[in-house]
Amino acid sequence: MDTAATSRDQCTIPVSGMTCAACSARIQRTLERHAGVSGANVNLMTGAATVTYDPTATTPGDLVSAIRATGYGAELPRPEQSAESLVALQDAARAEEIGELKWKLAVSLAAGVLAAVVSAPLMVATEHEQDPLTAFMMPLTVLVRHLAPWAYELSPLVLRLILLGLTVPVVGWAGRQFYTRAWTAFRHHSADMNTLIAVGTGAAFLYSLVATLAGGWLRARGVEPHVYYESVLWIIALVLLGNLLEARAKGRTSGAIRRLIGLRPATARVVRDGGEIEVPLAALRVGDEAVVRPGETIPADGVILDGASWVDESMLTGEPLPVRKEPGHRVVGATLNRNGAFRYRIDRLGADSTLSRIIGLVQQAQGARAPIQRLADRISAVFVPVVLSIAIATFVLWFDLGPEPASLNALVAAVTVLIIACPCAMGLAVPTAVMVSTGRSAELGILIRGGEALERSEGLQTVVFDKTGTITAGRPVVQQVLTREVPSAELLRLAASVEQLSGHPLGEAVLAEAERQGLELDTASELEVRTGRGVLGLVAGHRVAVGNRAFMDEIGVDGSPLSDEADRLAVEGQTPLLVALDGALAGLVTVADPVKVESAEAVARLHGMHIETVLLTGDGSATAAAVGRAVGVGRVVADVLPEGKLAEIRRIQQEGRVVAMVGDGLNDAPALAQADVGIAMGTGTDVAMEAGAITLMRGDPRGVAEAILLARRTMRVIRQNLFWAFVYNVIGIPVAAGALYPAFGLRLTPTMAAAAMAISSVTVVSNSLRLRRLGGRAVAHSERTAHV
Amino acid sequence: MTPLQIAVTLAGVAAIVWVNWYFFLAAQRPVVASGAGTGPQSVRIVVDGGYSPSVVTVEAGRPVRLEFERRESSGCTEEVVVPDFGIRTFLPAHRITPVQFTPTRPGTYEFTCGMGMVRGRLVARAGKGGPA
Numbered sequence: 048m049d050t051a052a053t054s055r056d057q058c059t060i061p062v063s064g065m066t067c068a069a070c071s072a073r074i075q076r077t078l079e080r081h082a083g084v085s086g087a088n089v090n091l092m093t094g095a096a097t098v099t100y101d102p103t104a105t106t107p108g109d110l111v112s113a114i115r116a117t118g119y120g121a122e123l124p125r126p127e128q129s130a131e132s133l134v135a136l137q138d139a140a141r142a143e144e145i146g147e148l149k150w151k152l153a154v155s156l157a158a159g160v161l162a163a164v165v166s167a168p169l170m171v172a173t174e175h176e177q178d179p180l181t182a183f184m185m186p187l188t189v190l191v192r193h194l195a196p197w198a199y200e201l202s203p204l205v206l207r208l209i210l211l212g213l214t215v216p217v218v219g220w221a222g223r224q225f226y227t228r229a230w231t232a233f234r235h236h237s238a239d240m241n242t243l244i245a246v247g248t249g250a251a252f253l254y255s256l257v258a259t260l261a262g263g264w265l266r267a268r269g270v271e272p273h274v275y276y277e278s279v280l281w282i283i284a285l286v287l288l289g290n291l292l293e294a295r296a297k298g299r300t301s302g303a304i305r306r307l308i309g310l311r312p313a314t315a316r317v318v319r320d321g322g323e324i325e326v327p328l329a330a331l332r333v334g335d336e337a338v339v340r341p342g343e344t345i346p347a348d349g350v351i352l353d354g355a356s357w358v359d360e361s362m363l364t365g366e367p368l369p370v371r372k373e374p375g376h377r378v379v380g381a382t383l384n385r386n387g388a389f390r391y392r393i394d395r396l397g398a399d400s401t402l403s404r405i406i407g408l409v410q411q412a413q414g415a416r417a418p419i420q421r422l423a424d425r426i427s428a429v430f431v432p433v434v435l436s437i438a439i440a441t442f443v444l445w446f447d448l449g450p451e452p453a454s455l456n457a458l459v460a461a462v463t464v465l466i467i468a469c470p471c472a473m474g475l476a477v478p479t480a481v482m483v484s485t486g487r488s489a490e491l492g493i494l495i496r497g498g499e500a501l502e503r504s505e506g507l508q509t510v511v512f513d514k515t516g517t518i519t520a521g522r523p524v525v526q527q528v529l530t531r532e533v534p535s536a537e538l539l540r541l542a543a544s545v546e547q548l549s550g551h552p553l554g555e556a557v558l559a560e561a562e563r564q565g566l567e568l569d570t571a572s573e574l575e576v577r578t579g580r581g582v583l584g585l586v587a588g589h590r591v592a593v594g595n596r597a598f599m600d601e602i603g604v605d606g607s608p609l610s611d612e613a614d615r616l617a618v619e620g621q622t623p624l625l626v627a628l629d630g631a632l633a634g635l636v637t638v639a640d641p642v643k644v645e646s647a648e649a650v651a652r653l654h655g656m657h658i659e660t661v662l663l664t665g666d667g668s669a670t671a672a673a674v675g676r677a678v679g680v681g682r683v684v685a686d687v688l689p690e691g692k693l694a695e696i697r698r699i700q701q702e703g704r705v706v707a708m709v710g711d712g713l714n715d716a717p718a719l720a721q722a723d724v725g726i727a728m729g730t731g732t733d734v735a736m737e738a739g740a741i742t743l744m745r746g747d748p749r750g751v752a753e754a755i756l757l758a759r760r761t762m763r764v765i766r767q768n769l770f771w772a773f774v775y776n777v778i779g780i781p782v783a784a785g786a787l788y789p790a791f792g793l794r795l796t797p798t799m800a801a802a803a804m805a806i807s808s809v810t811v812v813s814n815s816l817r818l819r820r821l822g823g824r825a826v827a828h829s830e831r832t833a834h835v
Numbered sequence: 836m837t838p839l840q841i842a843v844t845l846a847g848v849a850a851i852v853w854v855n856w857y858f859f860l861a862a863q864r865p866v867v868a869s870g871a872g873t874g875p876q877s878v879r880i881v882v883d884g885g886y887s888p889s890v891v892t893v894e895a896g897r898p899v900r901l902e903f904e905r906r907e908s909s910g911c912t913e914e915v916v917v918p919d920f921g922i923r924t925f926l927p928a929h930r931i932t933p934v935q936f937t938p939t940r941p942g943t944y945e946f947t948c949g950m951g952m953v954r955g956r957l958v959a960r961a962g963k964g965g966p967a
Contacts, residue, residue, distance in 0.1 A: 102930050136927045140908065228911070231884025232953070236861050239911065239952045241884075411921040424951050432858040436851045443847035447840045474950030478916075497921065 289805025303486025356387025365492025417498020620673025712738030
């Protein structure tokens with residue numbers, strides 16, 4: 048029921064520049080005098096103004112301008128807060144709707160049961176209905192005769208008046224919404240489910256009213272003055288029941304968004320003026336330093352300044368193992384700090400924050416329309432007027448051709464057609480499934496950009512993996528140190544010392560290994576870097592050179608003593624770096640980008656799903672082939688330049704195959720865009736989220752198979768829903784119209800039609816809700832790569 | 836056939852014709868969104884069992900701001916979806932909720948309720964400044 052239009056909103060506005068209590072009091076007075084504001088509270092400590100206002104009279108923007116006019120700084124409330132308050136409003140509206148529906152349902156049901164008792168004697172009086180429901184009600188008739196024999200003493204007129212008395216409040220109060228909504232829709236030249244219910248029950252009610260008040264007039268014209276109050280009551284009760292179940296189920300379809308929004312803590316502990324104070328999240332500013340203690344939720348994105356901890360990021364990435372965080376590492380708002388304490392600088396808030404971007408992507412996905420929905424859309428646009436037409440035709444056919452009493456049979460059949468038709472099932476079939484599925488997959492760390500991405504993923508035939516960062520860890524690591532005379536630690540130390548300033552990824556691997564072993568590095572002088580070949584310098588009086596075979600030839604070092612070893616290791620996918628000491632070959636260090644431990648399983652799973660796999664890499668063929676062998680990928684394409692990735696995807700598409708490209712989304716964005724499904728995959732929360740149709744928040748390549756599986760399951764549920772919704776209406780409407788009557792004498796009553804309709808839309812939503820239990824098998828036994 | 840049956844049949848045919856005319860063909864006058872220059876073109880749409888106006892004409896290439904004023908609490912219209920722009924927004928009852936997006940190309944874009952039953956159309960015409 049529509050409530051009074053006095054609505055109130057609340058918003059929190061961050062205010063800056065306040066230095067004393069006089070400032071806050073002044074802003075508070077300004078706000079309180081502002082039109083439409085019913086309450087304001089300005090907190091000096093937290094730097095936030097909380098304002099209660101009438102949204103039809105003012106806006107947060109006006110309030111911000113009012114504060115700025117007083118000479119202080121103010122910012123608009125951030126979008127994630129409006130998302131939060133919208134969800135809260137939606138929840139409140141739904142709770143109110145459900146509460147109201149419960150009352151209406153209870154009253155309608157009570158009236159329906161009473162009406163069944165009162166109708167029992169009437170049914171005996173007019174024994175022409177031989178439908179299944181009447182047969183079902185016969186025992187009740189016997190019971191009523193036994194328990195309330197007085198009912199049979201009453202005249203049919205009195206009984207009908209009692210029924211009328213029961214029906215009026217239900218039609219006028221509990222079912223009122225159907226009539227008012229049908230009427231407003233009608234004024235807009237549109238028609239919906241309410242139109243069908245209103246016309247159906249309205250016709251039955253009006254006829255019964257005439258039969259009650261002017262039965263003699265009808266009888267004189269050869270029409271039996273039968274009443275259908277009981278049917279009207281039961282239809283309204285059952286449709287209300289359907290609405291109630293549907294409202295509850297619909298509330299659950301958006302549960303995932305609600306959980307994501309709920310992850311954010313209410314307050315943050317920030318360092319201001321040397322002390323720690325709790326401030327509401329809305330009052331945070333970029334650059335604030337916040338303190339997070341063990342067991343607390345991290346309030347916003349930022350970088351750790353000091354302290355260290357393990358952080359559980361599973362709510363955003365699906366990664367079950369906590370991640371180690373040290374100074375310089377990024378932490379993400381809404382993740383859970385496990386056991387350490389740390390201080391960090393907040394650098395992203397509001398729409399830029401990781402959580403907001405995830406929520407935004409999921410909301411966008413839920414709003415995007417799946418292509419498969421087009422048919423359902425086209426049908427639901429014409430559905431109600433077509434059903435109205437069928438109902439009229441049904442009336443005419445029964446009237447002209449049906450058995451006596453023709454007018455009564457015609458009325459019942461037409462009403463049954465109106466009541467059984469269920470446009471809701473069709474309208475709910477696709478959106479509910481897409482909402483549940485995208486929400487659920489977000490919880491698993493898989494962001495799917497809506498129905499179209501789901502549809503395309505279902506039909507994937509080829510998955511192309513970019514090697515670096517997806518199949519491999521993306522960080523080269525020292526594999527072996529081979530030495531001739533110098534101890535291996537010393538060789539590594541010398542090599543690392545010259546590599547300190549090279550900035551080359553392979554050099555950084557050498558540096559990282561030296562650091563891991565705790566080696567003290569010397570400063571190198573007379574440094575000479577030959578890009579792509581090697582580096583040369585003076586370390587503690589020795590000339591040290593590190594580079595490939597060509598580089599050694601160039602500086603006159605004989606690389607042949609270790610060439611067999613170097614070739615063998617290269618075939619295994621390792622890159623050998625030769626190290627020369629004072630003009631003689633001293634040893635070699637091999638570096639490789641380790642294959643993620645999950646990669647082989649990820650590829651095997653795709654093969655198990657009959658999907659071809661391709662490995663695409665800019666590496667040389669030896670390394671590429673070694674990685675390809677290690678993970679069991681179907682085909683390897685090596686020596687590919689960045690532009691070549693796009694061309695390779697095109698080539699596979701021209702073979703008529705549906706292709707997914709899996710990459711980190713940073714340097715392969717064109718290939719991701721060219722592919723039918725671009726899958727961006729990062730490590731932890733560090734992902735180019737908007738790059739692909741699908742984003743895997745976790746750096747686990749098994750997520751690819753998981754996402755495709757999810758898409759397949761979702762599409763199956765969508766098809767089931769659509770099939771059910773179509774078949775239900777395609778079979779239900781003709782049967783209700785009496786298509787089976789000539790052959791089998793079978794027809795439905797309006798009450799049975801109402802039950803069927805209520806069940807059909809609830810079935811569709813419940814089927815979609817099954818998707819909430821999707822997936823997560825890979826999550827259960829995940830392991831990180833060996834070298835992290 | 837009795838005269839009554841003939842009368843009922845004719846009335847039925849007339850009723851079917853009227854239903855289809857009323858719901859499919861009866862004129863819905865488009866409303867042109869206001870706002871000149873390069874700023875957003877805005878239009879207030881009352882949500883009350885339907886959208887009025889249900890057809891809005893705008894200029895392509897400029898931001899469009901649809902202000903949905905929901906005057907009812909029926910669950911049917913609680914969400915508005917603009918599928919071509921990936922928008923699905925909750926419309927709180929008895930409030931004005933703005934929805935903003937930019938149709939870059941001329942064309943007809945639909946906006947519907949969450950279930951696609953209540954619908955309206957946005958007709959984007961090639962503008963003076965916009966792409967043809």
